[in-house]
Amino acid sequence: xxxxxxxxxxxxxxxxxxxxxxxxxxxxxxxxxxxxxxxxxxxxxxxxxxxxxxxxxxxxxxxxxxxxxxxxxxxxxxxxxxxxxxxxxxxxxxxxxxxxxxxxxxxxxxxxxxxxxxxxxxxxxxxxxxxxxxxxxxxxxxxxxxxxxxxxxxxxxxxxxxxxxxxxxxxxxxxxxxxxxxxxxxxxxxxxxxxxxxxxxxxxxxxxxxxxxxxxxxxxxxxxxxxxxxxxxxxxxxxxxxxxxxxxxxxxxxxxxxxxxxxxxxxxxxxxxxxxxxxxxxxxxxxxxxxxxxxxxxxxxxxxxxxxxxxxxxxxxxxxxxxxxxxxxxxxxxxxxxxxxxxxxxxxxxxxxxxxxxxxxxxxxxxxxxxxxxxx
Amino acid sequence: xxxxxxxxxxxxxxxxxxxxxxxxxxxxxxxxxxxxxxxxxxxxxxxxxxxxxxxxxxxxxxxxxxxxxxxxxxxxxxxxxxxxxxxxxxxxxxxxxxxxxxxxxxxxxxxxxxxxxxxxxxxxxxxxxxxxxxxxxxxxxxxxxxxxxxxxxxxxxxxxxxxxxxxxxxxxxxxxxxxxxxxxxxxxxxxxxxxxxxxxxxxxxxxxxxxxxxxxxxxxxxxxxxxxxxxxxxxxxxxxxxxxxxxxxxxxxxxxxxxxxxxxxxxxxxxxxxxxxxxxxxxxxxxxxxxxxxxxxxxxxxxxxxxxxxxxxxxxxxxxxxxxxxxxxxxxxxxxxxxxxxxxxxxxxxxxxxxxxxxxxxxxxxxxxxxxxxxxxxxxxxxxxxxxxxxxxxxxxxxxxxxxxxxxxxxxxxxxxxxxxxxxxxxxxxxxxxxxxxxxxxxxxxxxxxxxxxxxxxxxxxxxxxxxxxxxxxxxxxxxxxxxxxxxxxxxxxxxxxxxxxxxxxxxxxxxxxxxxxxxxxxxxxxxxxxxxxxxxxxxxxxx
Ligand code: SF4
Ligand code: SF4
Numbered sequence: 015x016x017x018x019x020x021x022x023x024x025x026x027x028x029x030x031x032x033x034x035x036x037x038x039x040x041x042x043x044x045x046x047x048x049x050x051x052x053x054x055x056x057x058x059x060x061x062x063x064x065x066x067x068x069x070x071x072x073x074x075x076x077x078x079x080x081x082x083x084x085x086x087x088x089x090x091x092x093x094x095x096x097x098x099x100x101x102x103x104x105x106x107x108x109x110x111x112x113x114x115x116x117x118x119x120x121x122x123x124x125x126x127x128x129x130x131x132x133x134x135x136x137x138x139x140x141x142x143x144x145x146x147x148x149x150x151x152x153x154x155x156x157x158x159x160x161x162x163x164x165x166x167x168x169x170x171x172x173x174x175x176x177x178x179x180x181x182x183x184x185x186x187x188x189x190x191x192x193x194x195x196x197x198x199x200x201x202x203x204x205x206x207x208x209x210x211x212x213x214x215x216x217x218x219x220x221x222x223x224x225x226x227x228x229x230x231x232x233x234x235x236x237x238x239x240x241x242x243x244x245x246x247x248x249x250x251x252x253x254x255x256x257x258x259x260x261x262x263x264x265x266x267x268x269x270x271x272x273x274x275x276x277x278x279x280x281x282x283x284x285x286x287x288x289x290x291x292x293x294x295x296x297x298x299x300x301x302x303x304x305x306x307x308x309x310x311x312x313x314x315x316x317x318x319x320x321x322x323x324x325x326x327x328x329x330x331x332x333x334x335x336x337x338x339x340x341x342x343x344x345x346x347x348x349x350x351x352x353x354x355x356x357x358x359x360x361x362x363x364x365x366x367x368x369x370x371x372x373x374x375x376x377x378x379x380x381x382x383x384x385x386x387x388x389x390x
Numbered sequence: 391x392x393x394x395x396x397x398x399x400x401x402x403x404x405x406x407x408x409x410x411x412x413x414x415x416x417x418x419x420x421x422x423x424x425x426x427x428x429x430x431x432x433x434x435x436x437x438x439x440x441x442x443x444x445x446x447x448x449x450x451x452x453x454x455x456x457x458x459x460x461x462x463x464x465x466x467x468x469x470x471x472x473x474x475x476x477x478x479x480x481x482x483x484x485x486x487x488x489x490x491x492x493x494x495x496x497x498x499x500x501x502x503x504x505x506x507x508x509x510x511x512x513x514x515x516x517x518x519x520x521x522x523x524x525x526x527x528x529x530x531x532x533x534x535x536x537x538x539x540x541x542x543x544x545x546x547x548x549x550x551x552x553x554x555x556x557x558x559x560x561x562x563x564x565x566x567x568x569x570x571x572x573x574x575x576x577x578x579x580x581x582x583x584x585x586x587x588x589x590x591x592x593x594x595x596x597x598x599x600x601x602x603x604x605x606x607x608x609x610x611x612x613x614x615x616x617x618x619x620x621x622x623x624x625x626x627x628x629x630x631x632x633x634x635x636x637x638x639x640x641x642x643x644x645x646x647x648x649x650x651x652x653x654x655x656x657x658x659x660x661x662x663x664x665x666x667x668x669x670x671x672x673x674x675x676x677x678x679x680x681x682x683x684x685x686x687x688x689x690x691x692x693x694x695x696x697x698x699x700x701x702x703x704x705x706x707x708x709x710x711x712x713x714x715x716x717x718x719x720x721x722x723x724x725x726x727x728x729x730x731x732x733x734x735x736x737x738x739x740x741x742x743x744x745x746x747x748x749x750x751x752x753x754x755x756x757x758x759x760x761x762x763x764x765x766x767x768x769x770x771x772x773x774x775x776x777x778x779x780x781x782x783x784x785x786x787x788x789x790x791x792x793x794x795x796x797x798x799x800x801x802x803x804x805x806x807x808x809x810x811x812x813x814x815x816x817x818x819x820x821x822x823x824x825x826x827x828x829x830x831x832x833x834x835x836x837x838x839x840x841x842x843x844x845x846x847x848x849x850x851x852x853x854x855x856x857x858x859x860x861x862x863x864x865x866x867x868x869x870x871x872x873x874x875x876x877x878x879x880x881x882x883x884x885x886x887x888x889x890x891x892x893x894x895x896x897x898x899x900x901x902x903x904x905x906x907x908x909x910x911x912x913x914x915x916x917x918x919x920x921x922x923x924x925x926x927x928x929x930x931x932x933x934x
Binding site for chain 2: 274275278304
């Protein structure tokens with residue numbers, strides 16, 4: 015089982031904050047890989063919040079291919095972090111040419127387009143790069159979105175941090191999500207590493223998704239460009255979140271109702287039973303059967319955690335005003351917010367959704383039994 | 391020497407028959423029960439003559455004959471009294487004096503059952519015990535990668551949906567802006583398929599209805615049953631139990647006069663309406679209720695005269711094309727209940743299934759599609775139709791499901807599979823295999839007749855006289871002397887037992903696969919089979 019750690023803080027933090035927390039949960043992951051999702055960026059990247067930022071790994075040829083393609087589309091580079099390792103990589107990490115994070119100005123002809131349209135074109139560009147890169151493995155692209163950086167690599171999280179000197183690259187962010195990988199399928203593919211990302215939404219999960227095949231079939235048959243890939247059975251959790259929010263315009267409290275709907279007899283006594291029943295019916299193929307703990311982040315920088323309908327995975331949330339941590343284990347919280355009031359630590363159970371908004375004032379909790387409001 | 395009598399082409403000896411009766415004179419106490427119970431009068435309890443040659447010991451005395459008689463059983467060999475192997479004679483014999491055995495080689499009688507140019511007709515099943523569904527295994531077990539679920543401890547929700555489901559995007563739009571949302575029923579995924587009152591005896595029908603009502607009202611299992619084409623008794627029509635019933639309309643429209651007339655008095659909506667276009671056992675052939683079974687009650691419910699055979703034509707005669715047949719029928723049936731009741735067609739498995747499916751996808755009122763595979767049973771059909779016509783259900787349902795997936799409609803139009811599910815007793819395994827291949831629910835018929843009422847029919851041509859109204863178990867007969875053998879309460883009790891045990895077995899399958907709260911429809915990654923060609927055809931894994 016993998017270990018998950020996420021932090022949302024008013025002050026920007028360096029990536030190693032999360033990687034150190036993963037390290038104390040070492041019993042639960044085998045150091046076979048790490049994934050990082052950073053958003054609400056700090057430092058000089060504050061200035062580029064309105065610029066789409068590309069994150070990925072490129073061979074030297076891949077970098078040339080990238081430039082060719084991006085220039086032909088009319089993107090102009092604004093700033094970048096380019097890491098070209100010169101040392102031998104740590105055990106378990108392959109030698110790569112370039113780790114790249116680059117902020118772009120959008121093509122001038124896009125400037126009059128709606129945000130939705132631009133968002134779609136950014137996704138299209140990422141998918142194109144990913145597609146092109148798959149052929150010769152010259153390009154691996156994790157994200158291309160505003161105010162988001164991502165990194166995925168195989169090997170030990172802390173060793174990778176040292177190897178790439180992540181903390182001294184001017185990278186910091188107010189939100190970090192990190193997963194320490196427990197390798198259960200031996201062919202490690204970077205696209206199979208958590209967290210997963212689509213258009214500002216990101217989630218990471220531990221546990222096996224037993225309902226993967228029908229969910230994948232359903233998402234793929236939505237004919238939405240980004241619903242593809244699925245090198246990992248957990249990628250669907252991100253796409254379900256995106257589908258619920260962007261296609262169905264359903265807010266976060268509904269996510270839990272889609273992936274783990276209340277049972278029919280429970281629904282009978284719910285104040286919103288009509289709409290919930292309709293959602294349960296129409297989204298039937300999206301029901302996850304667990305066991306999974308999902309930690310995710312929305313485009314508005316709200317961080318949340320939900321559990322499967324039996325709560326078969328560990329997960330705890332705690333912190334203080336200005337800094338909250340979502341983690342697989344208590345010890346993850348202890349490393350990053352030791353000063354918090356531990357009595358307020360909360361382990362979401364099978365009906366709960368917990369979240370911390372971008373204001374970082376408190377942990378909000380909803381039970382699935384509560385009344386909901388439908389946005390228009 | 392006595393003459394052997396005339397020997398003509400169709401004169402058969404017991405050795406030429408499928409079944410042979412062995413009778414033990416020593417044990418027989420001549421009670422006559424076997425002859426009384428035999429549905430086909432295959433046994434002669436008669437006085438038989440026997441010569442004893444008496445040879446004296448002396449030289450001068452001449453041998454003499456003593457002609458004596460004895461009473462005993464003799465198996466008839468003429469074609470109209472062929473033993474059907476039902477075994478009722480064995481069942482009733484108090485002294486175990488009679489034994490029914492299958493002849494060691496293939497019978498010769500089959501070549502002769504076409505007297506007068508009439509091919510063999512029978513009821514029952516396809517007479518082929520092979521089952522692909524039995525060969526499918528569940529191979530994707532969550533081992534250590536996950537805490538497996540516990541069938542006995544965890545909460546499960548085993549439900550499926552019947553009715554047209556609106557895509558989530560449209561559903562949200564309708565919720566916000568208003569519009570028509572089709573009716574959808576939450577039901578138990580195992581349902582009792584269509585068997586009409588007429589094909590079934592009143593006791594059998596009543597027993598099934600009582601069992602289903604008990605499951606719903608006492609066990610909280612929303613099990614439903616389809617009426618078959620034959621109408622519905624007036625009291626049931628006007629009762630609250632109607633909601634557990636799927637009313638079937640087929641090409642003979644039997645009973646629908648009564649149903650439509652009763653509409654103003656009907657208090658509960660039925661669960662759904664099934665429009666039967668075909669039956670897996672005899673695709674392309676209509677229904678047939680032989681005159682023997684059309685007594686006063688059946689005639690009244692169906693709105694026909696007594697004592698005449700009731701054929702339903704192979705097609706709905708008033709319609710001439712798929713658009714007509716499907717769209718108009720669905721629309722009119724929906725209209726009858728003011729669009730509050732799901733309406734769906736049932737067809738026989740066929741290579742043309744996809745054409746029907748594509749048509750239904752475009753019809754927003756179609757509430758599902760039931761497909762009946764070649765292994766389905768029937769009350770009466772030509773032998774050739776039963777044995778050689780039809781399409782296996784597994785590949786048909788898989789094709790249909792994958793076709794829906796391609797169109798993104800897999801959740802919108804639920805598929806129901808039937809035909810040979812549990813034919814060798816493996817009900818839960820067969821049902822789950824079909825669900826994981828893409829079915830939303832399963833219809834059973836023969837299984838329930840065997841398990842709930844003790845039907846003795848088999849896949850090797852045992853009994854199968856369901857068409858003649860002489861069912862020795864009283865299941866498919868309208869003769870009160872026969873159906874009083876079947877106590878409706880006992881049938882109901884068995885129905886409850888069957889569903890409860892099915893439910894447990896189902897959990898024993900899905901829990902180790904890590905599923906509990908949603909039916910694993912289309913979870914094909916869980917399936918494996920040791921037949922490479924079948925694995926490829928069904929897109930499941932090949933395991934050896
Ligand atoms: S097995 Fe059935 S059909 Fe054959 S003789 Fe006995 S009772 Fe009659
Ligand atoms: S027992 Fe009755 S229902 Fe069963 S095969 Fe014989 S006649 Fe048909």
